[in-house]
Amino acid sequence: VNTWGYTPDPRILLTGIWHRWNATTTTAGYSPDPRILLTGTTSATTSTTYRWADPSAWGVGARRVYSMADLDPRAERVWADWALVRSRDDAAIRAGLVWDWDSGEWLEPAVYEARQRERQAAADRARERHQAAALARRAERDAAEARAEHLLALLLTPEQQAEWATHGRFHVTAPSGRVYQLSRGWAGNVAEVDPHTRRRLTRFCIHPRQSLPLADNVAAQLLLLRTDEGRFLATANPGA
Amino acid sequence: MSVLTVDSDDDRAVLASGRGLLCVMDTTGDTRLMWDPSRPDEVATARAAFDAAKARGMVAYRVAESGERTPETIRDFDPTAAKIILAPALAGG
Numbered sequence: 088v089n090t091w092g093y094t095p096d097p098r099i100l101l102t103g104i105w106h107r108w109n110a111t112t113t114t115a116g117y118s119p120d121p122r123i124l125l126t127g128t129t130s131a132t133t134s135t136t137y138r139w140a141d142p143s144a145w146g147v148g149a150r151r152v153y154s155m156a157d158l159d160p161r162a163e164r165v166w167a168d169w170a171l172v173r174s175r176d177d178a179a180i181r182a183g184l185v186w187d188w189d190s191g192e193w194l195e196p197a198v199y200e201a202r203q204r205e206r207q208a209a210a211d212r213a214r215e216r217h218q219a220a221a222l223a224r225r226a227e228r229d230a231a232e233a234r235a236e237h238l239l240a241l242l243l244t245p246e247q248q249a250e251w252a253t254h255g256r257f258h259v260t261a262p263s264g265r266v267y268q269l270s271r272g273w274a275g276n277v278a279e280v281d282p283h284t285r286r287r288l289t290r291f292c293i294h295p296r297q298s299l300p301l302a303d304n305v306a307a308q309l310l311l312l313r314t315d316e317g318r319f320l321a322t323a324n325p326g327a
Numbered sequence: 328m329s330v331l332t333v334d335s336d337d338d339r340a341v342l343a344s345g346r347g348l349l350c351v352m353d354t355t356g357d358t359r360l361m362w363d364p365s366r367p368d369e370v371a372t373a374r375a376a377f378d379a380a381k382a383r384g385m386v387a388y389r390v391a392e393s394g395e396r397t398p399e400t401i402r403d404f405d406p407t408a409a410k411i412i413l414a415p416a417l418a419g420g
Contacts, residue, residue: 227355234356238412242390242398262397274420292420299415303352307414310388314400324419 235302293323
């Protein structure tokens with residue numbers, strides 16, 4: 088923030104020039120009242136030569152142009168407040184104080200630096216807690232997946248286990264004689280395949296409504312397929 | 328005497344011991360209980376876990392020790408079963 092950067096409200100960061108008393112600017116866009124924009128077409132040294140325009144009419148047709156006398160009285164109050172703030176802020180700067188945006192107050196540099204260090208340390212601690220929590224969640228997911236893999240393995244023949252371990256899928260022959268391929272996945276991971284060529288014929292989308300490890304999902308699909316193929320087919324959505 | 332919670336992955340050792348094993352699928356993979364068919368208290372606890380899972384809409388399967396034999400759906404708790412798996416009902420995606 089420099090001397091050109093003050094705004095009536097210190098919570099608002101001014102990115103352009105807003106200076107009432109240095110009337111040499113031609114930069115438009117700011118005014119004491121946010122409803123009214125400074126056209127910035129003047130180079131006079133008194134406020135009466137400023138020109139203001141209603142932003143709703145900005146750049147379209149006949150622009151309504153205001154003088155200071157036309158301004159909303161509220162704008163005058165804002166100007167007055169702003170002058171007060173600027174006067175106070177100038178004094179603070181001369182005193183070597185630093186504006187703290189977080190607390191909204193002027194601080195001694197040492198105090199400001201200490202607060203910044205505290206905030207940084209707090210942010211670091213929060214980040215570390217977040218990372219630790221994420222790691223813990225990942226470990227829980229990995230453990231759950233390992234248990235589910237173990238449960239699924241108990242439902243598979245040695246050949247299916249080998250296929251699953253190698254390719255992430257296995258084939259099962261249903262009571263009807265149809266052959267299905269179950270792949271690691273949640274939805275659309277079951278397909279009927281040609282018994283001889285193993286070419287995919289129809290893919291099915293069927294899964295639990297609740298969240299489970301992927302291997303549990305496959306185990307549930309396998310159990311239903313082997314015990315009630317008709318229900319499986321009636322429930323699943325077939326796809327391409 | 329309560330039913331033991333099985334944390335070990337060595338289910339086959341459990342099955343070989345003559346105890347029954349109940350696996351209820353959940354977000355942790357599954358929650359496992361084992362029971363001794365000759366211990367009424369253990370059977371009662373396993374039955375209660377079975378009934379609670381069924382009440383949540385889960386489907387019960389009696390399964391063999393390996394994937395060679397076809398699993399069967401069961402409606403009621405079978406204390407003589409070697410292994411029972413409770414899986415959530417499936418829905419079309």
